[in-house]
Amino acid sequence: xxxxxxxxxxxxxxxxxxxxxxxxxxxxxxxxxxxxxxxxxxxxxxxxxxxxxxxxxxxxxxxxxxxxxxxxxxxxxxxxxxxxxxxxxxxxxxxxxxxxxxxxxxxxxxxxxxxxxxxxxxxxxxxxxxxxxxxxxxxxxxxxxxxxxxxxxxxxxxxxxxxxxxxxxxxxxxxxxxxxxxxxxxxxxxxxxxxxxxxxxxxxxxxxxxxxxxxxxxxxxxxxxxxxxxxxxxxxxxxxxxxxxxxxxxxxxxxxxxxxxxxxxxxxxxxxxxxxxxxxxxxxxxxxxxxxxxxxxxxxxxxxxxxxxxxxxxxxxxxxxxxxxxxxxxxxxxxxxxxxxxxxxxxxxxxxxxxxxxxxxxxxxxxxxxxxxxxxxxxxxxxxxxxxxxxxxxxxxxxxxxxxxxx
Amino acid sequence: xxxxxxxxxxxxxxxxxxxxxxxxxxxxxxxxxxxxxxxxxxxxxxxxxxxxxxxxxxxxxxxxxxxxxxxxxxxxxxxxxxxxxxxxxxxxxxxxxxxxxxxxxxxxxxxxxxxxxxxxxxxxxxxxxxxxxxxxxxxxxxxxxxxxxxxxxxxxxxxxxxxxxxxxxxxxxxxxxxxxxxxxxxxxxxxxxxxxxxxxxxxxxxxxxxxxxxxxxxxxxxxxxxxxxxxxxxxxxxxxxxxxxxxxxxxxxxxxxxxxxxxxxxxxxxxxxxxxxxxxxxxxxxxxxxxxxxxxxxxxxxxxxxxxxxxxxxxxxxxxxxxxxxxxxxxxxxxxxxxxxxxxxxxxxxxxxxxxxxxxxxxxxxxxxxxxxxxxxxx
Numbered sequence: 001x002x003x004x005x006x007x008x009x010x011x012x013x014x015x016x017x018x019x020x021x022x023x024x025x026x027x028x029x030x031x032x033x034x035x036x037x038x039x040x041x042x043x044x045x046x047x048x049x050x051x052x053x054x055x056x057x058x059x060x061x062x063x064x065x066x067x068x069x070x071x072x073x074x075x076x077x078x079x080x081x082x083x084x085x086x087x088x089x090x091x092x093x094x095x096x097x098x099x100x101x102x103x104x105x106x107x108x109x110x111x112x113x114x115x116x117x118x119x120x121x122x123x124x125x126x127x128x129x130x131x132x133x134x135x136x137x138x139x140x141x142x143x144x145x146x147x148x149x150x151x152x153x154x155x156x157x158x159x160x161x162x163x164x165x166x167x168x169x170x171x172x173x174x175x176x177x178x179x180x181x182x183x184x185x186x187x188x189x190x191x192x193x194x195x196x197x198x199x200x201x202x203x204x205x206x207x208x209x210x211x212x213x214x215x216x217x218x219x220x221x222x223x224x225x226x227x228x229x230x231x232x233x234x235x236x237x238x239x240x241x242x243x244x245x246x247x248x249x250x251x252x253x254x255x256x257x258x259x260x261x262x263x264x265x266x267x268x269x270x271x272x273x274x275x276x277x278x279x280x281x282x283x284x285x286x287x288x289x290x291x292x293x294x295x296x297x298x299x300x301x302x303x304x305x306x307x308x309x310x311x312x313x314x315x316x317x318x319x320x321x322x323x324x325x326x327x328x329x330x331x332x333x334x335x336x337x338x339x340x341x342x343x344x345x346x347x348x349x350x351x352x353x354x355x356x357x358x359x360x361x362x363x364x365x366x367x368x369x370x371x372x373x374x375x376x377x378x379x380x381x382x383x384x385x386x387x388x389x390x391x392x393x394x395x396x397x398x399x400x401x402x403x404x405x406x407x
Numbered sequence: 408x409x410x411x412x413x414x415x416x417x418x419x420x421x422x423x424x425x426x427x428x429x430x431x432x433x434x435x436x437x438x439x440x441x442x443x444x445x446x447x448x449x450x451x452x453x454x455x456x457x458x459x460x461x462x463x464x465x466x467x468x469x470x471x472x473x474x475x476x477x478x479x480x481x482x483x484x485x486x487x488x489x490x491x492x493x494x495x496x497x498x499x500x501x502x503x504x505x506x507x508x509x510x511x512x513x514x515x516x517x518x519x520x521x522x523x524x525x526x527x528x529x530x531x532x533x534x535x536x537x538x539x540x541x542x543x544x545x546x547x548x549x550x551x552x553x554x555x556x557x558x559x560x561x562x563x564x565x566x567x568x569x570x571x572x573x574x575x576x577x578x579x580x581x582x583x584x585x586x587x588x589x590x591x592x593x594x595x596x597x598x599x600x601x602x603x604x605x606x607x608x609x610x611x612x613x614x615x616x617x618x619x620x621x622x623x624x625x626x627x628x629x630x631x632x633x634x635x636x637x638x639x640x641x642x643x644x645x646x647x648x649x650x651x652x653x654x655x656x657x658x659x660x661x662x663x664x665x666x667x668x669x670x671x672x673x674x675x676x677x678x679x680x681x682x683x684x685x686x687x688x689x690x691x692x693x694x695x696x697x698x699x700x701x702x703x704x705x706x707x708x709x710x711x712x713x714x715x716x717x718x719x720x721x722x723x724x725x726x727x728x729x730x731x732x733x734x735x736x737x738x739x740x741x742x743x744x745x746x747x748x749x750x751x752x753x754x755x756x757x758x759x760x761x762x763x764x765x766x767x768x769x770x771x772x773x774x775x776x777x778x779x780x781x782x783x784x785x786x
Contacts, residue, residue, distance in 0.1 A: 016597070070408065114564065116560075130418070145597070146597070146599075147595060147596050147597035147599070148545075148597035148598070149597070150594055150595055150596075150597045151595040151596060151597060152595075155595040155596070157597070157599050157600060159590075159596070159600060164560065164564075164600070165592065165595075165596070166595070167587075167588075168587075169583065169587060172556065172583060172584070172587060172588065174553075174556070175553040175554070175555070175556020175557045175559070175560060175584060176556055176560035176588065177560060178553065178554065178557045178561055179557035179558060179559060179560020179561040179562070179563070179564070180558060180560045180561070180563065180564045181560075181763075182557055182559070182561050182566075183558070183561045183564035183565055183566050184518065184564075185542070186542060186561070186566060187541075187565070188620075189542055190513060190516075190540065190542055190543055191513055191514070211459065212550075212552070212553075213552060213553050213556070216548070216550035216552070216553035217553050217557075218556065219548055219550070220547070220550065220553060220554065220621065223548070226774045274476065279661040341636075342445035351411070366530060376598065377593055377594045377597060377598035378593070378594050378603040378632060378633050379633060379635075379656075379657045380593055380598075380602075380603070380656035380657050381655060381656040381657050384633075384655070384657040385636050385717055385718065385722065386714070386716075386717025386718065386720070387717070387719060387721045387722075388720060388721065388722060389720045390721070391542060394717075
């Protein structure tokens with residue numbers, strides 16, 4: 001049974017139109033009819049809920065998923081605390097509520113695979129394996145950060161763990177992801193690395209799906225059958241702009257088949273459903289069948305960023321999704337299927353608390369970048385700064401390593 | 408020599424020792440120092456005959472504007488490649504450079520509109536798709552921002568792409584990726600990812616191509632940190648700069664004129680009266696003007712700077728020149744004491760390029776203006 005057919009296309013408890021707070025200004029009749037994934041690549045066998053009587057995951061898998069989601073949640077909560085204590089600055093966008101998407105997809109990937117995200121990237125980095133201490137130090141702007149303090153909240157990179165960013169402008173990361181997928185295909189076919197089957201996942205939001213780069217990359221990925229998965233984290237809001245007010249056809253999954261890509265909608269508050277869809281999409285990519293577009297219905301419990309007063313979203317909408325908290329739901333699932341006991345889960349909670357505390361300590365102790373770091377990493381080859389008036393390369397100027405050279 | 412690119416260019420091209428290749432010096436007379444300069448803007452060929460379709464840069468050694476003082480017997484062969492006697496047109500030189508690099512390193516690939524089956528709008532990639540396949544010479548859909556970003560993503564994951572913009576103006580559409588990612592990601596990732604990408608394209612004023620196809624956007628790209636920029640002007644330096652840019656670990660933007668006059672100019676000794684800085688197409692205008700100046704008794708030194716970012720302040724400093732307003736301020740800052748006269752900058756008019764040929768000419772610096780400017784400075 002294809003996982004695609006197993007997804008429900010709309011949560012039954014949510015009446016349409018989706019957001020009670022704003023109605024589209026023209027009839028959106030499509031919202032009232034039952035929906036199905038329509039790509040011909042998708043099997044149309046009967047939909048079945050995955051919350052079936054037998055678990056679809058092993059105990060170890062379950063614990064791994066649980067731990068990853070709790071790490072994401074605790075880390076983000078700590079970020080909020082640290083921000084209000086003045087340890088980090090600027091724009092900080094928290095992922096609370098969306099953990100099922102990151103965990104559901106990224107825990108299935110291997111280290112060599114690539115993940116590209118947006119500014120809401122802390123948890124993607126954590127799920128991919130970047131140590132919490134490096135992410136926290138990066139947020140504090142310290143040299144121990146994964147980007148030496150030069151990136152910040154919106155630019156998490158890790159060459160070791162395959163995290164290719166972290167981008168401040170929405171949509172910017174999608175072409176990068178397409179390029180990483182192109183590299184993968186190139187290595188296999190041109191460089192003849194037969195076993196090379198790296199997969200790339202691009203995460204982005206509902207607002208991005210109205211941006212040209214999204215459509216341009218869907219086209220190119222389909223054209224060249226690139227090993228990429230486009231994951232839309234549709235949390236219904238782009239800062240204060242409701243998805244329904246910004247989008248002529250709000251069903252993003254439908255835009256995949258327009259390019260010949262299977263499009264799937266999944267309940268992004270349910271980590272197991274996300275995981276089932278992810279498995280299939282990743283298998284498609286690895287086997288060379290090409291890209292997939294996955295729309296995850298999800299929700300951010302906090303504002304767009306820590307500076308967002310979050311006044312537009314109605315309390316009942318927030319309450320509706322708070323009741324579908326992915327961690328609470330998964331915990332319930334674990335108990336129902338006897339995958340672990342309460343005390344085991346509490347032990348994991350405690351372990352994660354320790355990890356996050358340690359991350360803060362590490363970040364606190366990590367040194368601030370000195371002036372000498374200023375001119376490093378601008379160019380891979382610092383001779384790119386050119387030759388100074390005295391005839392020597394600027395990077396050979398003693399002031400260069402002090403950060404005081406004129407460039 | 409300017410940056411690493413210039414040095415690399417020289418190294419790559421010379422099998423025999425070259426004279427200063429970093430910037431040309433052309434001796435054309437003798438007189439005390441002063442300054443004049445002009446800014447890169449591209450030109451329409453009127454005074455010289457035989458320019459057929461005009462959409463490709465052409466250099467015909469037979470119709471060279473001779474140097475006023477020929478310092479080397481083979482100075483007229485600056486249009487050739489490194490092999491003596493091997494004559495090429497500029498687009499052929501670019502292709503040769505690209506072909507050599509693709510043969511040498513299988514990670515080098517090309518992406519752009521019409522680069523593959525069509526052979527490139529300006530024939531720079533002609534025949535390469537047959538030779539290397541459709542994946543290595545990738546025909547992209549018309550989506551500059553996205554395929555430039557794709558090139559950057561590919562560069563981050565181990566390939567060495569050359570992204571061709573059909574026209575420099577089209578790169579405006581890719582400006583998001585070029586400015587935010589190409590120049591920046593090495594830095595914001597703390598040095599974890601290198602982006603050895605080359606973004607190239609022809610630009611500037613062609614022959615009545617209209618305003619949007621005739622943009623001079625060098626200064627936009629000059630303000631992007633982390634990006635190197637070069638402008639070729641002859642087949643010789645075109646090939647060298649192409650190879651050097653591909654081999655560089657830094658991101659590079661390689662510009663070339665849509666329309667180049669012929670006439671090379673080999674190396675020469677420095678002039679005494681005035682230094683004229685130029686690049687790309689204006690080089691040929693300047694050469695013409697220089698000829699006139701020599702006949703009038705001046706001794707201008709002409710330098711084709713070729714590297715737009717970083718500026719070769721050393722060579723420039725040795726001659727004292729200024730080229731664009733940006734360069735002007737750099738020179739003033741460094742060399743104020745050495746200037747005998749204020750720097751003069753001649754640049755294209757701050758107007759969109761009109762379609763009409765006569766008006767188009769007015770937006771571009773002409774040799775007569777250059778001559779007058781030098782005369783004014785040397786008073």
